[in-house]
Amino acid sequence: MDYYKFWNMLLEEISVAPNNGERRILTFNDPRQYAGAFTQWKALKAKQPELRQVQVSPLIRAFFVPAAGAGKLMRRFADLLNVEEDLQMQIHSIANEKSGTATLPWGVKAIHAPQAWSKSTGVHVKIGIIDTGADYRHPDLKHSLASGVNLLHRGMLPLDDNGHGTHIAGTLAAAGGTRGMMGVAPRALLYPVKAFDHSGSAYVSDIVLGIDWCVQNRIDIINMSFGMKTRSKALHNVVIKAYRAGIAIIASSGNDGKRGGDYPARYPETIAVGAIDKRHRVAGFSNRGSYIDVYGPGEGVSSCWLKEGYKEMSGTSMATSHVTGAAALLLALRPGISPRELKLLLRRTASPVRLRKGQRRASLGGGAADALRLLKAGVRAKRAVSANV
Known part of the structure; x- marks a missing residue:
């Protein structure tokens, strides 16, 4: 040629x-x-x-x-x-934002993260956040953020010009103590990968480059709170490559309130996340179905925002960051755990969600994430493996 x-x-x-x-x-x-x-x-x-x-x-x-x-x-x-x-894709949040507060958010408590902190705080676990960037000046995030990469403007910090990425980062690993906000895994290291612009849009090629960067930089988990309706061979191929490299990809299912959902969450190599509301039911906006591996808190979630602020948002995006944080707590105790085993443990340790009228449990997929149960099961599995060696 x-x-x-x-x-x-x-x-x-x-x-x-x-x-x-x-x-x-x-x-x-x-x-x-x-x-x-x-x-x-x-x-x-x-x-x-x-x-x-x-x-x-x-x-x-x-x-x-x-x-x-x-x-x-x-x-x-x-x-x-x-x-x-x-193809183009969008972040998975709903435009019902209102001011939030510096507190311990309900979702962090709902998955029993504070009870898990005596066992793990996610120390040294590297989380890639493919999103809109992060606010490096936010006091609750300054100890959690690593340099990451800006795919839209190479050589610049991945600064957030939308807010969504900062919100995700806060739920994952905010470490504001008693005066600020605490995330699920407050000692994890966050690597923002800015692939989305100020409007929350990105292309498949941006996501491919983002996952490529995460694999090259030996990231442990990738949070992907976005999606699209159409299959992409290139996107699936890079997800498979990350999976085979031992990197878990945790992806949001979308906010259409339907059975079925968006890609990449529908690829079998990802961990697919739906959202529950404050009553521990599947949120009305959340996509659902047998492919959902686990649900996380996604309604009225307060987290970090631009200009050192806080905002309340809803969406499967928010649910995904809770699940990724729980996974980080486990990986700190079980480094090297495979994406497949992580998915099985998340499914096995999830709590049953409350059903809405007319719903059948089998049609929803997995249950609600529980960080404490996840850690206990992960430690038991490690001991069983050690005993058989």
Whole structure:
């Protein structure tokens, strides 16, 4: 294959087409052809600045290219290439925000996190938050935040310009003590991966690059409080890669109030999370179904917000951060636990949710997360393994 011709064909197309920001995801059928194209791209981009628009995910051997050039490449190299649309996705929160308070939120108490802190506070567990960034100036987060990465503006801190990522970070690992807020795993380390813009939108390619970064940086758990309705082969491939690398991905199911849900939560390699309300019922807005592994508190959740503030929000996004925090408590005691075992333990130790009129338990999937029961079961499982060695 003539890789020089491949990249110059792309350059010709994008030079005459309007730049509307749309991208396509290109993968080669043969890994050796990806390697050849990658080597030629690196050599050419110093001389051809337009090629800097192209991004690459080594983990799934994919190139993200302007849509203008992808069509011609597909026609010319149809037998060698796969081309996928770079779809958009949204964060999973509901616009019912109101001011919150610096306190121990009801959700942290509902999953029995404070009772678990005598056993684990999540110390040294690395959590990747693929989201809108985080507020590095918030006093309750200053000891929890690591540098992370900004995929939208490389070289800059992943500063939050939306608020959603800061809210997730607070539930995960706020450590404000008696004067501020406490999250589920207050001594975990948070690595914000800014893939979403100020409006809470991102593309599949941004998420792929975010997971790629987490794998390269040996993150332990990834919180993904977002989704979309459509399957994506590229997204599924990178989720599988993270799973095989031993990284648990915990994902929100969506807020449509329906059976079924969004991707990536519906991929079997993720831990899918629905939301419960303050009465421990499945929240009316939460998606549900047999694929849901566990439910977390998601209604009227108070957490950290921009400008050192606090805000109350609802959504499966909020539920997911509670479950990720509980998982971090376990990983501090059981480092190296596989994503599969973590999922099984979360399902096994969940408490039954209260049913609404007309609901059947079997139609809901898992139960409500319980951090204390999770830790006790995790320690028992570790002892059983040690006794058999």
